[in-house]
Amino acid sequence: MTTAPRAPRTDGETTRARILDAAGELFGVTGFAETTSKAIAARAGVDLASINYHFGSRNGLYRAVLSEAHRRVVDLADLQQLAQSPLPASEKLRVLIDQLVQRAADGSEGWHLTVLAAELVAPSSHIKVLFKSEVPMKASLIADILSEISGIPADDPALRRCLFSVAAPCLLLQIGRRGLPGPVQAMLRTPREVVVDHLHRFAIAGLEAIGNEYHAGKTPPRCAG
Incomplete structure (x- = not known):
């Protein structure tokens, strides 16, 4: 993009x-x-x-740093451009996953991954700024892409669970940049195209499976609230 x-x-x-x-x-x-x-x-x-x-204040500066860090990982303008592109929804998802994996694996990307990883590992009260100013609109755009793949309405709890399942591996790779031991480091050393292909195929299979269950009436009922 x-x-x-x-x-x-x-x-x-x-x-x-x-x-x-x-x-x-x-x-x-x-x-x-x-x-x-x-x-x-x-x-x-x-x-x-x-x-x-x-x-x-210093608090205000830290909140601005968190917002800027999130923007550098997922830029709203780039995401809007991707969402509005004529690409099939499955290819849009692949492009997004590729961007996130690339930014997690590239050690030259700067301070923003380290700051975000630290905040995700040990959240402070300042993390709320992300869920007010950065996350909602970006999550909505991604949900629309996942909705097109799965056929589940974007505002349905079943789709929100899908969003979490697709995003979690990418978030784990971001945290892994801080040296988290275990399989994450092996993933970061794996060729990017292999990781992207795996995450994309796994996400598509999961979305299609949950979508089929949803439309067959097998999805668990919505929780109150």
């Missing part, structure tokens, strides 16, 4: 981006609790007032 070129940044946007990258790099290495605003300012080459001006 290609994205439209962005307009040149203003000085304020450049400063904000520099602070964001400096904070992401430090949060990724030492964690939120051990990273001070002073250290971030020094790394970014700005004063403390600049952090407060652009982000309000």
